[in-house]
Amino acid sequence: MAAMDIGIDLGTTKVMVYRGDKGIVIHEPSVVAFNHKTNRVLAVGEEAYRMLGRTPDYITAVMPLEDGVISDHVMTEYMVKEFIKKACGNMMVKPRVILCVPSMTTDVESRAVIETAVAAGARKVFLIEEPIAAALGAGIDINKPLGSMIVDIGGGTTDCAVISLNGIVCSKSIKLAGNSFNREIVKYINHTYKILIGERSAERVKIECCDVYEPTGRTIVVKGRNLLSGLPQSLEVSDLEIQRAVRDLALEIVSTVRSVLEVTPPELIGDIYTNGIMLTGGGAQLSGLDRMIAENTGVRVNVAEEPDRCVAKGVGLAFKHLEALQDGFTHVSVYKYK
Ligand SMILES: Nc1ncnc2c1ncn2[C@@H]1O[C@H](COP(=O)(O)OP(=O)(O)OP(=O)(O)O)[C@@H](O)[C@H]1O
Numbered sequence: 001m002a003a004m005d006i007g008i009d010l011g012t013t014k015v016m017v018y019r020g021d022k023g024i025v026i027h028e029p030s031v032v033a034f035n036h037k038t039n040r041v042l043a044v045g046e047e048a049y050r051m052l053g054r055t056p057d058y059i060t061a062v063m064p065l066e067d068g069v070i071s072d073h074v075m076t077e078y079m080v081k082e083f084i085k086k087a088c089g090n091m092m093v094k095p096r097v098i099l100c101v102p103s104m105t106t107d108v109e110s111r112a113v114i115e116t117a118v119a120a121g122a123r124k125v126f127l128i129e130e131p132i133a134a135a136l137g138a139g140i141d142i143n144k145p146l147g148s149m150i151v152d153i154g155g156g157t158t159d160c161a162v163i164s165l166n167g168i169v170c171s172k173s174i175k176l177a178g179n180s181f182n183r184e185i186v187k188y189i190n191h192t193y194k195i196l197i198g199e200r201s202a203e204r205v206k207i208e209c210c211d212v213y214e215p216t217g218r219t220i221v222v223k224g225r226n227l228l229s230g231l232p233q234s235l236e237v238s239d240l241e242i243q244r245a246v247r248d249l250a251l252e253i254v255s256t257v258r259s260v261l262e263v264t265p266p267e268l269i270g271d272i273y274t275n276g277i278m279l280t281g282g283g284a285q286l287s288g289l290d291r292m293i294a295e296n297t298g299v300r301v302n303v304a305e306e307p308d309r310c311v312a313k314g315v316g317l318a319f320k321h322l323e324a325l326q327d328g329f330t331h332v333s334v335y336k337y338k
């Protein structure tokens with residue numbers, strides 16, 4: 001990978017940018033703040049994230065990929081442009097860019113993001129599918145005629161794919177991932193205790209006090225607003241009740257994995273049985289999910305090292321595989337800047 005190569009994981013919750021000479025140089029939330037008075041981007045990433053829900057009328061701070069798809073393509077383009085500028089600094093040479101967009105992005109939306117990258121100074125732009133990037137980043141050799149199953153659990157989407165010979169053999173994506181768990185926790189506490197907690201508190205509950213397979217009875221204190229009195233209140237919840245609240249979501253991920261296994265060709269399913277299923281994405285860290293999938297499929301499950309970085313690392317590594325990925329496979333598209 002040359003210094004002027006840039007890999008971008010355009011995720012629902014975060015954007016990561018991989019630079020050929022430095023590795024991951026940007027790891028920030030997928031948020032953009034726009035000033036409508038001046039018609040200019042005010043901030044992106046971390047800075048814009050702090051503005052969410054705290055802006056006057058003429059400023060919008062949004063997560064433009066909120067639901068696992070590009071929900072606001074104009075803001076997405078602004079955001080991508082700013083991140084490319086930020087990553088390149090005063091690079092003299094126009095970079096080659098590999099982009100990984102959420103799996104449910106339409107061709108028109110992908111095209112728009114590609115053109116944004118070109119407008120931001122990219123010399124050449126390639127598009128890679130998320131499971132392929134995730135597999136590369138997890139250290140899987142995708143070149144061989146050997147089946148591997150990747151389950152990438154992001155913030156907005158869960159992608160389950162069987163990969164062999166640089167291509168996706170069968171796959172399924174659902175709009176259920178890490179953020180769905182946060183929303184379910186908010187809903188549960190709201191219904192049960194009539195207390196409204198924020199999504200960030202819900203995320204803390206999920207990370208610190210949730211095991212979807214084997215809860216132990218530990219508890220956590222969260223703060224929110226009592227919906228009856230309107231006043232602040234704190235409460236203690238246990239991982240047992242949180243597990244009951246989110247179990248169905250975890251089971252839906254399990255059933256997606258099963259449905260892909262059911263349509264996997266027999267030779268490849270044999271490989272997967274031998275090598276196990278690889279979990280990637282930030283959501284792969286959800287406690288107990290690996291054991292739940294293993295128990296319900298009878299296949300060993302491995303969680304990748306630094307699972308939330310797999311796609312970004314894979315996008316960086318994809319530069320080494322450009323030829324193979326392009327050779328007869330449709331999942332990498334090339335758009336040359338003329
Ligand atoms: N320790 C953890 N335990 C459970 N979930 C976690 C943990 N750390 C991060 N997550 C969850 O991982 C999700 C983000 O994962 P990731 O960064 O892979 O998403 P993304 O790439 O932005 O989204 P997508 O791939 O869907 O576009 C969030 O929902 C976050 O709550």
Ligand SMILES: [Mg+2]
Nearest residue numbers: 011012154311
């Ligand atoms: Mg992702």
